[in-house]
Amino acid sequence: MSSDKQTLLEIYRTMVTVRRFETMAGEYFAAGQIPGFIHLSIGQEGSSVGVCSCLRKDDYVVTTHRGHGHMIAKGADLKRMTAELFGKKTGYCKGKGGSMHIADFSIGILGANGVVAGGLPIITGAGLSIKLRKTDQVAVAFFGDGAANRGPVHEAMNMAAIWKLPVLFVCENNQYASTTPMHYACSAGDLYTRAAAYDMPGEKINGNDVLAVREATASAVARARAGEGPTFLENVTYRLKGHYEGDPQKYRTTEEIEIWRQKDPIEHFGRMLAQKKYLTKKHAAQIREAVQAELSEALAFAQNSPFPEPGDAMADLYSNP
Amino acid sequence: MSERILTCSAALAEALHEEMRRDESIFILGEDLVAHGGVFGQFKGIPEAFPGRIIDSPISETGIAGCGVGAAMTGMRPFIDFHFSDFLTCGMDELCNQAAKIRYMSGGQVKLPMVVWCPDGAGLRAAAQHSQSLEAWFVHTPGLKVVVPSEPADVKGLIKAAIWDDNPVMFFQHKKLFAKEGPVPEEEYVIELGRAAVKKEGRDVSLLCYGAAYYLCLEAASTLREDAIDAEIVDLRTLKPLDMDTVARSIRKTHRAVIVHEACLTGGFGAELAARIQDELFDELDAPVKRVGAKDVPIPFSPSMEDFVLPSVADVLEAARAVTYR
Numbered sequence: 001m002s003s004d005k006q007t008l009l010e011i012y013r014t015m016v017t018v019r020r021f022e023t024m025a026g027e028y029f030a031a032g033q034i035p036g037f038i039h040l041s042i043g044q045e046g047s048s049v050g051v052c053s054c055l056r057k058d059d060y061v062v063t064t065h066r067g068h069g070h071m072i073a074k075g076a077d078l079k080r081m082t083a084e085l086f087g088k089k090t091g092y093c094k095g096k097g098g099s100m101h102i103a104d105f106s107i108g109i110l111g112a113n114g115v116v117a118g119g120l121p122i123i124t125g126a127g128l129s130i131k132l133r134k135t136d137q138v139a140v141a142f143f144g145d146g147a148a149n150r151g152p153v154h155e156a157m158n159m160a161a162i163w164k165l166p167v168l169f170v171c172e173n174n175q176y177a178s179t180t181p182m183h184y185a186c187s188a189g190d191l192y193t194r195a196a197a198y199d200m201p202g203e204k205i206n207g208n209d210v211l212a213v214r215e216a217t218a219s220a221v222a223r224a225r226a227g228e229g230p231t232f233l234e235n236v237t238y239r240l241k242g243h244y245e246g247d248p249q250k251y252r253t254t255e256e257i258e259i260w261r262q263k264d265p266i267e268h269f270g271r272m273l274a275q276k277k278y279l280t281k282k283h284a285a286q287i288r289e290a291v292q293a294e295l296s297e298a299l300a301f302a303q304n305s306p307f308p309e310p311g312d313a314m315a316d317l318y319s320n321p
Numbered sequence: 322m323s324e325r326i327l328t329c330s331a332a333l334a335e336a337l338h339e340e341m342r343r344d345e346s347i348f349i350l351g352e353d354l355v356a357h358g359g360v361f362g363q364f365k366g367i368p369e370a371f372p373g374r375i376i377d378s379p380i381s382e383t384g385i386a387g388c389g390v391g392a393a394m395t396g397m398r399p400f401i402d403f404h405f406s407d408f409l410t411c412g413m414d415e416l417c418n419q420a421a422k423i424r425y426m427s428g429g430q431v432k433l434p435m436v437v438w439c440p441d442g443a444g445l446r447a448a449a450q451h452s453q454s455l456e457a458w459f460v461h462t463p464g465l466k467v468v469v470p471s472e473p474a475d476v477k478g479l480i481k482a483a484i485w486d487d488n489p490v491m492f493f494q495h496k497k498l499f500a501k502e503g504p505v506p507e508e509e510y511v512i513e514l515g516r517a518a519v520k521k522e523g524r525d526v527s528l529l530c531y532g533a534a535y536y537l538c539l540e541a542a543s544t545l546r547e548d549a550i551d552a553e554i555v556d557l558r559t560l561k562p563l564d565m566d567t568v569a570r571s572i573r574k575t576h577r578a579v580i581v582h583e584a585c586l587t588g589g590f591g592a593e594l595a596a597r598i599q600d601e602l603f604d605e606l607d608a609p610v611k612r613v614g615a616k617d618v619p620i621p622f623s624p625s626m627e628d629f630v631l632p633s634v635a636d637v638l639e640a641a642r643a644v645t646y647r
Contacts (some may be wrong), residue, residue, distance in 0.1 A: 085587065092427070094429070096428050097429070101426040101427065103430060111427060115419070118414060120387070121388060122387050122394070123390065123391060124384060125389060125390055125391020125392040125394075126394065128392055151383060151389065152384070152415075155381035155384030156384055159381060311359040316425050317424070317463055318424075319424065319428075319432045319487040
């Protein structure tokens with residue numbers, strides 16, 4: 001796994017891109033330009049970017065309702081993502097999916113999912129497909145501490161384990177399943193210990209430390225590519241925003257949020273890069289500006305794109321009716 | 322075309338042998354498949370002929386269905402065995418929220434070539450959780466196709482179409498029909514999805530049916546002949562897409578329709594078909610459309626009650642006589 005200056009700066013830039021993309025999405029949602037509802041992963045970029053930095057383009061990812069970060073980190077196109085959030089015809093899903101259903105099969109993103117834990121049995125199927133096709137791809141499922149309590153997780157993990165499938169189960173424990181605290185809903189406290197029940201390696205990682213995530217992911221990916229089976233990673237992190245934009249957040253205190261704000265994964269990584277003398281203040285500002293320019297372009301693309309024709313709703317259901 | 326006699330089970334196994342030999346992306350996943358070639362012997366010879374391509378799963382219907390979705394999206398053609406159609410309830414999210422919707426939600430980016438093969442139906446004294454006919458649930462889910470064959474030749478031709486379809490196809494085979502014999506062409510053939518078959522021509526009443534109900538109609542038709550009622554039997558074979566043209570042709574000839582299915586009556590496929598007939602063919606009808614189905618209770622265990630609940634030949638006769646005013 002490379003950790004040269006160039007690689008680390010790219011990781012930093014991707015984290016900034018995820019943060020700025022979601023900040024922008026929040027603003028345009030509040031302004032009423034993005035319909036429906038959106039779930040932001042602000043604060044969780046260490047996990048999304050750390051994991052995806054270890055993946056190849058042909059590796060598979062399933063993500064969740066909180067999936068913008070995973071998609072951007074896997075290489076999704078910002079213009080088509082933004083257009084999809086705006087419900088435009090030029091979006092990834094031609095306006096049929098929205099934030100919760102973005103997919104890009106050309107880069108292995110098998111989709112976000114509106115059903116909590118919905119992606120896990122799917123990723124086990126992708127893992128089985130890899131094994132049957134005898135390639136060295138890996139398949140990664142992102143899910144949350146809330147999803148961890150659903151039955152499909154058990155079935156998906158057990159099947160991946162007995163067949164030694166090249167799968168990473170990446171639990172982003174952001175402390176809350178919507179409004180329900182993890183320490184209330186998860187019987188054993190930690191989640192990674194559940195891996196032992198499937199004879200699968202399980203590891204608890206500081207999810208706000210992108211390099212720690214990257215290191216754990218790299219060894220899990222190597223195991224998977226070598227045919228040694230699945231791994232469970234519990235990336236402990238925190239969502240700094242509500243469950244959805246507009247969430248009144250009565251289930252937690254501002255003090256608690258402040259504690260985690262101090263552990264912001266991007267600031268943490270930025271300080272580390274500065275200490276290594278890889279990143280100056282000036283360079284950091286340049287990165288922010290470059291990202292902002294890219295996002296402005298994506299925003300303009302989305303805003304200037306047409307809405308789908310109402311009748312477009314009837315297309316894309318069957319590949320041959 | 323030369324023919325020989327095969328059972329429904331043998332017809333299915335033969336189709337799978339032919340197609341699995343043709344394409345390596347086809348594999349079978351489900352519970353209890355390898356040791357006995359499936360609980361009904363439906364995969365006879367396949368474990369030996371295609372080792373590693375028929376896979377025993379743990380009892381994990383959610384996982385099995387989800388694996389089908391994930392494999393179908395990544396270049397395989399999974400054939401998912403659901404053991405008993407009643408257990409579809411354990412895979413509903415994967416089938417109805419995922420398989421049915423992923424192509425649409427993604428704006429048509431991906432194909433999901435996947436067969437969900439479901440043994441269904443009553444009459445085996447298997448009680449309420451091993452006897453249902455659930456096809457209407459899936460007809461009600463845009464994004465799925467639904468096939469319910471009756472005769473061995475249909476099983477073989479339709480399963481091939483289902484395997485090669487690029488969409489998720491729910492394929493229901495009645496458990497009581499596995500041993501049912503019938504002529505099957507020697508040559509390879511495919512029956513296109515969405516094509517009903519007029520299995521018996523008649524002038525007086527259209528018996529519209531599918532699956533096991535076909536055999537009720539066959540028996541009823543020969544009794545009706547004694548009453549000088551000439552029944553036409555339309556085996557729908559595919560419920561979605563539905564061959565409304567063949568239905569319409571038949572009704573334009575007979576002006577009377579009886580819809581027969583084994584599933585319980587209320588909210589069954591017959592309700593949908595009856596609605597379409599009155600909407601599209603109202604002026605052709607000389608009598609109200611009648612439906613025959615099971616009574617609206619779960620399937621009871623004891624034979625006396627199960628037989629009472631299920632639709633019978635007598636029910637078909639009564640309905641046919643009612644619409645022909647005899």
